[in-house]
Amino acid sequence: MHMADRSAPLLELSGAGIERAGNWLVRGVDLAVEPGKIVTLIGPNGSGKSTTAKLALGILRPTEGTAWRRDGLRVGYVPQKLMIDWTLPLTVARFMSLTDRVSDAQIDDALTRTGAGHLQAAEVRHLSGGQMQRVMLARAIARKPDVLVLDEPVQGVDYSGEIAIYNLISDIRAALGCGVLMISHDLHVVMAATDEVVCLNGHVCCRGAPGDVSQSPAFHRLFGHRAGEALAVYQHQHDHVHLPDGRVRHADGQITTGCSHSGAGALAHDHPDEPVKTHHAG
Numbered sequence: 001m002h003m004a005d006r007s008a009p010l011l012e013l014s015g016a017g018i019e020r021a022g023n024w025l026v027r028g029v030d031l032a033v034e035p036g037k038i039v040t041l042i043g044p045n046g047s048g049k050s051t052t053a054k055l056a057l058g059i060l061r062p063t064e065g066t067a068w069r070r071d072g073l074r075v076g077y078v079p080q081k082l083m084i085d086w087t088l089p090l091t092v093a094r095f096m097s098l099t100d101r102v103s104d105a106q107i108d109d110a111l112t113r114t115g116a117g118h119l120q121a122a123e124v125r126h127l128s129g130g131q132m133q134r135v136m137l138a139r140a141i142a143r144k145p146d147v148l149v150l151d152e153p154v155q156g157v158d159y160s161g162e163i164a165i166y167n168l169i170s171d172i173r174a175a176l177g178c179g180v181l182m183i184s185h186d187l188h189v190v191m192a193a194t195d196e197v198v199c200l201n202g203h204v205c206c207r208g209a210p211g212d213v214s215q216s217p218a219f220h221r222l223f224g225h226r227a228g229e230a231l232a233v234y235q236h237q238h239d240h241v242h243l244p245d246g247r248v249r250h251a252d253g254q255i256t257t258g259c260s261h262s263g264a265g266a267l268a269h270d271h272p273d274e275p276v277k278t279h280h281a282g
């Protein structure tokens, strides 16, 4: 990739909408994914997140507006559902090369990157939720994509596993320099791992940096007041830095021994090392 291309979008939707049988599934969607950036689509069930990702990928064609992709764009896609008969015996290594031609070295490298190197000979149907998501990620990055599209990358993963997967996505983005378009209805952890949030509800309800979206009345109307609390936790995690000696430096320069800024009344939260690392790596 040329240096001049570094910040040019990899893919872009402009005023994109899709109509089926007289209904608009989504409409008026603008978004761009640039190299090294993570854009996350959030929204309630049926709000058009998967449809928007499919428009961006070219799996669906917009009825109005445009969907543009850079010439020769290599895409790694982790769909929400895979049409595979999971009762059949299938090893992870074989699964990795089912639809794409990939070398053994590429399979090995991709699985190692996602922490699933030891699972090559394992049966796909015996994997845990977290292992499966790592294998799916490995499959998507095996051919070194320019852009990764991840539809619910933490399905079937418990809370601490989710943080690990989002950190992994952040690491992959840094290592490959790829752009990421991610779908999630998880308001908590995903916010720590994204540069831009696009909140859908059949149309773009609100958008911006996670902190800005948390202030948006449209966002609160859609998700209720608890959404703001979830995002407040996120914001709090990022208004301070953990110093090497264990102390914490806050946004105003004050240094304390813990995450709480001034003791009583400060927002309490679980130790945020994982999400903070994600953010600072970006």
Ligand SMILES: Nc1ncnc2c1ncn2[C@@H]1O[C@H](COP(=O)(O)OP(=O)(O)OP(=O)(O)O)[C@@H](O)[C@H]1O
Pocket (backbone or CB within 6 Å): 020, 025, 043, 044, 045, 046, 047, 048, 049, 050, 051, 052, 185
């Ligand atoms: N091919 C299709 N034909 C008609 N309607 C569709 C089609 N695909 C999706 N829809 C409808 O479009 C709307 C948006 O669906 P979509 O899968 O994009 O939502 P989503 O935000 O990804 O939802 P979820 O969080 O449940 O995965 C839904 O009402 C869905 O029923």
